Amino acid sequence: MGSPYGKVVLVTGASSGIGRSIAELLKAKGYRVYGTSRKPENESRNAVVGGSGFIRMLLMDVCSEESVKNAISQILEAEGTIDIVVNNAGMGIAGSVEDTSPEEVYRQINTNFFGAHRVIRQVAPIMRKNRNGLIVNISSVAAQFPIPFQSMYCASKTAIEAMSEALRTELKPFGVKVSMIEPGDIKTGFTDSRVFTADSGENSVYRDNFKKSVGVMIKDETNGPDPIVVAKQLYRIIGKRNPPIRVIIGLQYKVFVFLKRLLPDRLVSFVISKMY
Numbered sequence: 001m002g003s004p005y006g007k008v009v010l011v012t013g014a015s016s017g018i019g020r021s022i023a024e025l026l027k028a029k030g031y032r033v034y035g036t037s038r039k040p041e042n043e044s045r046n047a048v049v050g051g052s053g054f055i056r057m058l059l060m061d062v063c064s065e066e067s068v069k070n071a072i073s074q075i076l077e078a079e080g081t082i083d084i085v086v087n088n089a090g091m092g093i094a095g096s097v098e099d100t101s102p103e104e105v106y107r108q109i110n111t112n113f114f115g116a117h118r119v120i121r122q123v124a125p126i127m128r129k130n131r132n133g134l135i136v137n138i139s140s141v142a143a144q145f146p147i148p149f150q151s152m153y154c155a156s157k158t159a160i161e162a163m164s165e166a167l168r169t170e171l172k173p174f175g176v177k178v179s180m181i182e183p184g185d186i187k188t189g190f191t192d193s194r195v196f197t198a199d200s201g202e203n204s205v206y207r208d209n210f211k212k213s214v215g216v217m218i219k220d221e222t223n224g225p226d227p228i229v230v231a232k233q234l235y236r237i238i239g240k241r242n243p244p245i246r247v248i249i250g251l252q253y254k255v256f257v258f259l260k261r262l263l264p265d266r267l268v269s270f271v272i273s274k275m276y
């Protein structure tokens with residue numbers, strides 16, 4: 001299946017999990033994939049560039065404007081354009097609201113939200129000029145269901161959702177499309193990379209509930225499906241001239257989101273508190 005947008009794809013955070021799976025699937029489908037990582041050792045995973053499908057890993061820290069610009073200029077040098085961008089790089093910080101310092105909040109929002117914004121600001125002019133292009137932002141069902149002790153992660157994804165919906169309308173007259181994927185729990189490196197806030201240790205008044213909630217999150221993530229389920233959905237989206245605003249991954253999450261629209265907020269909040 002061809003894409004109406006073109007073959008040159010940027011996937012941020014392609015060294016692991018969902019991003020890696022997306023990069024590998026698109027490579028297999030003949031796309032020219034530029035994946036990113038903050039770690040120089042991942043550059044050695046560069047495929048031989050040539051022929052049709054490949055993955056070329058580039059250094060990018062989405063928290064640095066300079067690093068984002070550098071990676072994007074390397075793609076432009078090699079390809080002259082970028083057709084599809086998947087804003088996937090992200091991480092999670094866990095801790096109660098009270099146990100999370102402003103610096104920790106900033107770290108979370110800087111990676112997951114400002115990071116995507118930095119990339120979008122560099123690629124939107126290219127796509128506008130081409131009057132074609134697709135930006136897919138990897139959000140989370142956590143944007144629809146803020147869960148305890150992951151408040152800042154959920155906030156970062158809610159922010160992505162608001163930006164994506166507004167951006168979709170802004171870029172529409174230029175022929176550039178914006179879509180989101182909301183995965184539920186997926187088995188990736190996300191669980192091991194989770195950062196616990198400094199104040200969520202033994203002295204926290206939230207300690208018992210925090211431990212219980214984090215235990216549920218870890219269990220759900222490690223029992224989650226392989227990230228290929230997200231990659232396959234992404235592949236479907238890039239084949240569509242009119243991509244959906246958002247796609248939820250996982251039948252149970254689709255049902256939860258549907259029910260959330262019907263049920264009173266109080267009941268939804270009660271169910272979440274029982275689950276976590």
Ligand SMILES: NC(=O)c1ccc[n+]([C@@H]2O[C@H](COP(=O)([O-])OP(=O)(O)OC[C@H]3O[C@@H](n4cnc5c(N)ncnc54)[C@H](OP(=O)(O)O)[C@@H]3O)[C@@H](O)[C@H]2O)c1
Nearest residue numbers: 013015016017018037038061062089090185186188189190
């Ligand atoms: N796993 C889940 O259950 C789940 C559910 C919903 C949404 N998501 C979202 O899916 C996305 C991918 O997560 P994952 O589950 O695949 O986790 P993962 O396996 O830990 O992968 C995270 C990727 O993001 C990159 N990254 C992290 N911080 C970065 C930064 N500052 N600059 C550039 N790259 C950075 C990492 O690359 P390096 O470390 O090599 O730089 C890595 O490639 C995230 O946005 C996450 O919020 C995950």
